[in-house]
Amino acid sequence: MPRIAVIGGGVAGMEVAFRLSQLSFEVDIIEKSFILGGHVHKWQKLFPDFTPAHQIVDQLKNQLRDKVNILFGNEVIKAEQENTKHILYLSDGTTQVYDAIVITTGFKLFNANRKEEYGYSVYPNVITSSELEEYFQNDKPIITKENRIVERIAFIHCVGSRDEKVGNRHCSKVCCITAVKQAIEVAQRNPDAEIYLFYMDLRMFDRKFEDLYLQAQTEYGIKFVRGRLSEVSEKADSRLFLKLEDTLLGKPLRLTVDLVVLMVGMETAENSIQLANALGIPVGQDNFMLPVNCHSQKNITGNRGIFVAGCASGPKSIGETLADARSAALEVYSYLNCN
Amino acid sequence: MPNFGFSIHSPTHIDLDKNYRTIFNYVKVKEPSIQKCIFCGSCSATCTASNYSAMSLRKVNLLLHRGMVQEVRSLTEQCLLCGKCYLVCPRNVNTRRIILLIHEALKMPLS
Numbered sequence: 296m297p298r299i300a301v302i303g304g305g306v307a308g309m310e311v312a313f314r315l316s317q318l319s320f321e322v323d324i325i326e327k328s329f330i331l332g333g334h335v336h337k338w339q340k341l342f343p344d345f346t347p348a349h350q351i352v353d354q355l356k357n358q359l360r361d362k363v364n365i366l367f368g369n370e371v372i373k374a375e376q377e378n379t380k381h382i383l384y385l386s387d388g389t390t391q392v393y394d395a396i397v398i399t400t401g402f403k404l405f406n407a408n409r410k411e412e413y414g415y416s417v418y419p420n421v422i423t424s425s426e427l428e429e430y431f432q433n434d435k436p437i438i439t440k441e442n443r444i445v446e447r448i449a450f451i452h453c454v455g456s457r458d459e460k461v462g463n464r465h466c467s468k469v470c471c472i473t474a475v476k477q478a479i480e481v482a483q484r485n486p487d488a489e490i491y492l493f494y495m496d497l498r499m500f501d502r503k504f505e506d507l508y509l510q511a512q513t514e515y516g517i518k519f520v521r522g523r524l525s526e527v528s529e530k531a532d533s534r535l536f537l538k539l540e541d542t543l544l545g546k547p548l549r550l551t552v553d554l555v556v557l558m559v560g561m562e563t564a565e566n567s568i569q570l571a572n573a574l575g576i577p578v579g580q581d582n583f584m585l586p587v588n589c590h591s592q593k594n595i596t597g598n599r600g601i602f603v604a605g606c607a608s609g610p611k612s613i614g615e616t617l618a619d620a621r622s623a624a625l626e627v628y629s630y631l632n633c634n
Numbered sequence: 635m636p637n638f639g640f641s642i643h644s645p646t647h648i649d650l651d652k653n654y655r656t657i658f659n660y661v662k663v664k665e666p667s668i669q670k671c672i673f674c675g676s677c678s679a680t681c682t683a684s685n686y687s688a689m690s691l692r693k694v695n696l697l698l699h700r701g702m703v704q705e706v707r708s709l710t711e712q713c714l715l716c717g718k719c720y721l722v723c724p725r726n727v728n729t730r731r732i733i734l735l736i737h738e739a740l741k742m743p744l745s
Contacts, residue, residue, distance in 0.1 A: 512669045516662075518699065521673075541648055543673050544696050550650035 296321050297394040297631045305333025307605025307620045308399035309355040314624035316362040324365045333401055339431040342476040343503040374573045395600045395627050402561040402606040405455025414527040421555045436485045439553050445485055447552040450474045451524045452494040456560030465581040467560030468610040471498045474558050475511050482515035490517045561610040574601055583609045594623035653701030660739045668732050670725040671695050677719035687712040691719050691729055710736050
């Protein structure tokens, strides 16, 4: 029976592994941490319909049960190829031989320290979107680090995305809708708060996204201002002073807020580039892996028997990631049955 | 104060810490569709008055959102109330009613 390695146990890896096991292949998931679910595991609710994230992860875990072998705490150190066989040397010292490999290493969040002017890790009340998500574990009002109830909050779009200076020209795709979702969740917890979103463009690309945007405007009175934040400074009372331009009015704009949320974008995962080098897969200018083409062969890499799915080949929503994973599973099936 | 031969410009930036959104809130309660505006500018493009003045409903709406009353006053005086903006609005914002409500609010003692 052909053996397949799935590198990365996020939602993409879990879905690929499950589908391949359904097609009666022997599948190993190689996961560097000791949990499954990747980034989704750390999220509370999902756009655009507020589905609890754990529902998706739990469902995928249940599907995998007893069907897939999971090698936790493991990374690929070296890779070799012998005819159609791929040999992987793992960090636990073992050597495994596979007939096909699916790369599902995903992404990492942009390190907000690199945008110094935004004051992340300098001012305690500047946080990232991923840190805000931790506040949503319960229904309590959002408070500042000094335990004041947040009366004014600013969401800053495109932090580490569409920014050539930090080396990321690409759009991370999901932060626009995530900001709208999180703004609504803040409005539900702090009904009197003034909520501002500072954007360059609002990219509401998928179904129901525009509806959520309209709901944010009409039901929650969330304010959208077109303009990119230039700098943050802290006042004596630890509130934050923001400077930007309202580019629709063509005037500079100033305001003081209690909390700033940076919508950090996606970058290629920590060790994806080494893995791409080891397996002979090209990466794009954005450092995400490049499939043969982005229309009809988006899961097929230039190296025979190696496939890619999910955010390893660029930012995707969860729905898109799962669809991409299923499509990759079918590509692996076709490849192994034609050999 | 002695005349030193120069003057100082007052700041032109939008100060959201000082602006009051009284008129916006007044209009919002009576015509909630004001919140649906996406500032596309189709209203301004079709506006009869904009050919001869600085009138732009998109701008009026933005200024209201930012609480800049003085600018709103001078712009809305130019409106002819023809209602063409209402016809082209993709979000179905009741633009004509908004102008009437602004006029109403501007006559109130608060503003």
